[in-house]
Amino acid sequence: MKAYKYQYEPKQVDEIIIRAFAFEFPDDLNPIWVPDNPVRSHLFNGLSLTMPYLEPYLIKSTQKAMAFISEPQLLADMRGFNGQEARHYQCHRRLNELLKSNGYPELAGVEKRLAASFERLSNMSLRTQLAYNAGFESMTTGFTHWLINRRLALFRDASPHVASFWLMHMVEETEHKTVAFDAYMAYSGQYIPRAIGVFHGSFHLVGFGLIGMLTALNKDRALRKPRNLIALVREISSMIFNVGPYLLRALLPWHNPRCEDDPKWMRDWIAGHAALSAGELLPLIDTKSSDMPVPFASI
Ligand SMILES: [Fe+2]
Numbered sequence: 001m002k003a004y005k006y007q008y009e010p011k012q013v014d015e016i017i018i019r020a021f022a023f024e025f026p027d028d029l030n031p032i033w034v035p036d037n038p039v040r041s042h043l044f045n046g047l048s049l050t051m052p053y054l055e056p057y058l059i060k061s062t063q064k065a066m067a068f069i070s071e072p073q074l075l076a077d078m079r080g081f082n083g084q085e086a087r088h089y090q091c092h093r094r095l096n097e098l099l100k101s102n103g104y105p106e107l108a109g110v111e112k113r114l115a116a117s118f119e120r121l122s123n124m125s126l127r128t129q130l131a132y133n134a135g136f137e138s139m140t141t142g143f144t145h146w147l148i149n150r151r152l153a154l155f156r157d158a159s160p161h162v163a164s165f166w167l168m169h170m171v172e173e174t175e176h177k178t179v180a181f182d183a184y185m186a187y188s189g190q191y192i193p194r195a196i197g198v199f200h201g202s203f204h205l206v207g208f209g210l211i212g213m214l215t216a217l218n219k220d221r222a223l224r225k226p227r228n229l230i231a232l233v234r235e236i237s238s239m240i241f242n243v244g245p246y247l248l249r250a251l252l253p254w255h256n257p258r259c260e261d262d263p264k265w266m267r268d269w270i271a272g273h274a275a276l277s278a279g280e281l282l283p284l285i286d287t288k289s290s291d292m293p294v295p296f297a298s299i
């Protein structure tokens with residue numbers, strides 16, 4: 001497919017760094033890892049369930065697109081993107097195995113549906129796949145801002161392993177936020193398929209995340225309690241309120257993810273991580289702290 005008007009532009013970060021993901025989740029991890037909040041815990045658990053199906057698909061479609069792209073900086077970004085996504089889904093898979101073995105084997109049924117759905121997606125046209133990827137990645141930028149800016153409200157007193165893992169994942173999502181968009185623009189650049197991809201990429205993923213969440217909540221019969229029903233409405237409203245504007249902006253014909261600022265906490269996290277010695281374990285975020293700073297002493 002012939003690209004039109006594509007020209008690589010500098011991005012906010014210098015480089016997309018492939019880091020080790022080293023979160024040793026405890027074997028007895030409580031799937032309700034946000035204390036006394038099964039709805040929020042299972043919302044993020046449901047989203048985690050999708051990642052070992054989404055992220056390998058993102059990697060494969062990005063690899064397919066590389067054959068059509070000659071811009072060396074974009075190709076370097078795509079390699080960084082694939083390296084980061086590969087580490088993300090391996091870590092999500094470990095977490096998901098614990099969720100299943102620690103009380104929710106029913107989630108395996110959702111995984112079967114995810115596998116079939118991503119198999120179908122990977123047989124669609126490359127333009128559809130790259131538009132999906134760009135759309136999904138515009139949503140993750142919204143998730144980064146939501147999770148970082150609201151980290152105290154969302155994760156105070158939560159499992160430091162799971163909270164640190166989600167926040168690190170979102171830091172890297174924003175670090176590579178330009179790549180799927182650039183790959184689509186270099187491959188096609190047409191507006192309408194990209195706009196459809198915003199809906200396709202975000203609703204497909206969140207839809208499966210909600211199925212995972214409801215599967216776990218049903219197992220616990222949690223939705224029989226009015227307070228959990230209220231929490232469900234509150235959590236989903238909060239997600240829509242915080243992430244929705246990023247999707248709306250992604251729909252603009254002149255959208256470019258470079259227009260979205262990177263949160264300072266994210267930039268501090270990247271700077272702090274760069275000062276770690278090679279092989280040093282990732283420090284965990286102190287979820288009991290009153291401001292949950294980045295977990296690096298040098299910042
Ligand atoms: Fe990721």
Ligand SMILES: [Fe+2]
Nearest residue numbers: 085137140173
């Ligand atoms: Fe990503």
